[in-house]
Amino acid sequence: MSLLNVESLRVSYRTRRGRLEALSNVSLSVGEGEVMGVVGESGSGKSTLGLTVIRLLPGNAVIESGSVRFNGVDFLRLPEEEVRKMRGRVISMVFQDPYASLNPVMKIGEHFAELFLEHGAASSEEEALREAGEILERMGVPRERLNDYPHQLSGGQRQRVAIGLALALKPRLVIADEITTALDALVEAQIVELLKEVKASYRTSMLFITHNMGLVAEIADRVTVMYAGEVVESGRVDEVIRDPMHPYTKALLSSVPRIGGPKDVKPIPGEPPDMHNPPPGCRFHPRCPFATGNCRVEEPVLKGIGDRYVACHLW
Numbered sequence: 632m633s634l635l636n637v638e639s640l641r642v643s644y645r646t647r648r649g650r651l652e653a654l655s656n657v658s659l660s661v662g663e664g665e666v667m668g669v670v671g672e673s674g675s676g677k678s679t680l681g682l683t684v685i686r687l688l689p690g691n692a693v694i695e696s697g698s699v700r701f702n703g704v705d706f707l708r709l710p711e712e713e714v715r716k717m718r719g720r721v722i723s724m725v726f727q728d729p730y731a732s733l734n735p736v737m738k739i740g741e742h743f744a745e746l747f748l749e750h751g752a753a754s755s756e757e758e759a760l761r762e763a764g765e766i767l768e769r770m771g772v773p774r775e776r777l778n779d780y781p782h783q784l785s786g787g788q789r790q791r792v793a794i795g796l797a798l799a800l801k802p803r804l805v806i807a808d809e810i811t812t813a814l815d816a817l818v819e820a821q822i823v824e825l826l827k828e829v830k831a832s833y834r835t836s837m838l839f840i841t842h843n844m845g846l847v848a849e850i851a852d853r854v855t856v857m858y859a860g861e862v863v864e865s866g867r868v869d870e871v872i873r874d875p876m877h878p879y880t881k882a883l884l885s886s887v888p889r890i891g892g893p894k895d896v897k898p899i900p901g902e903p904p905d906m907h908n909p910p911p912g913c914r915f916h917p918r919c920p921f922a923t924g925n926c927r928v929e930e931p932v933l934k935g936i937g938d939r940y941v942a943c944h945l946w
């Protein structure tokens with residue numbers, strides 16, 4: 632049994648235009664110490680997946696069906712009180728905007744002290760700050776920054792602090808949602824290096840969400856490719872990159888920006904669908920160069936081929 636098992640997850644949002652299904656039958660697993668990349672264009676449901684796993688979905692979201700098992704426990708059914716105790720300590724999340732985890736009127740040190748004391752991980756503020764200083768240094772931020780407010784740091788340092796906070800209590804799973812997207816290419820490359828070190832030294836499992844297959848190639852062990860709320864392909868990163876099976880994965884790979892190079896992506900022709908009204912059959916058919924008549928009516932199911940999975944009639 633993996634650390635995280637997401638099974639047939641269906642999540643929708645209530646919107647003014649009606650129900651929007653953001654995740655349709657999504658399944659994936661993340662093993663102990665494993666980094667699972669989740670990749671797909673804007674609107675494919677990546678953040679909805681991350682927020683469901685850590686139980687931070689907004690009020691208009693509805694979990695229609697499916698399960699999220701964390702360490703064997705049915706996480707979606709746990710009382711909120713228990714989930715709150717687990718957040719930060721067992722499972723944590725880093726967002727695109729570091730201010731999602733930072734309070735602008737609190738010093739960096741106070742963030743760590745609050746976290747440690749709330750979870751009983753330090754017996755005094757001095758002990759918490761000592762520990763926090765070590766974490767900061769491991770994250771490549773000088774210890775003196777503990778006395779600064781978030782706005783006194785650079786964007787890259789703020790994100791390092793957010794990563795440090797997420798790792799501080801040595802959780803078993805970290806969800807990283809587009810954590811380098813807002814950074815310039817050079818700082819992005821530095822954060823990627825930091826994550827590689829984190830992966831090697833902390834052995835934390837990670838759900839690494841990004842629209843950039845290049846980042847997945849750098850960091851992840853396996854990858855789940857999402858399109859319009861569905862998993863279209865998954866497998867070991869090296870295999871998926873060497874030999875992508877799904878036409879959408881192929882298109883994503885040919886649009887990869889180089890790490891450290893210009894961040895602009897060569898767009899995939901066509902637009903992702905309107906999720907209020909996704910296309911029938913294969914959701915990718917309006918953009919797929921291989922689409923046949925059958926693709927317009929019959930929905931492909933995710934099939935296992937060796938240790939790979941692909942949802943496409945070509946297979």
Ligand code: ATP
Nearest residue numbers: 644646653672673674675676677678679680689906
């Ligand atoms: P991005 O790359 O832009 O972050 P994403 O892959 O993270 O995209 P989600 O944010 O999960 O995608 O969105 C999936 C779908 O759900 C989209 O169609 C989006 O418009 C919709 N959606 C997301 N959040 C909400 C919300 N709070 N209320 C209504 N619809 C939402």
Ligand code: SF4
Nearest residue numbers: 913916919926943944
């Ligand atoms: Fe393309 Fe058909 Fe495969 Fe969909 S099922 S990706 S339309 S070939």
Ligand code: MG
Nearest residue numbers: 677678679809
């Ligand atoms: Mg998102």
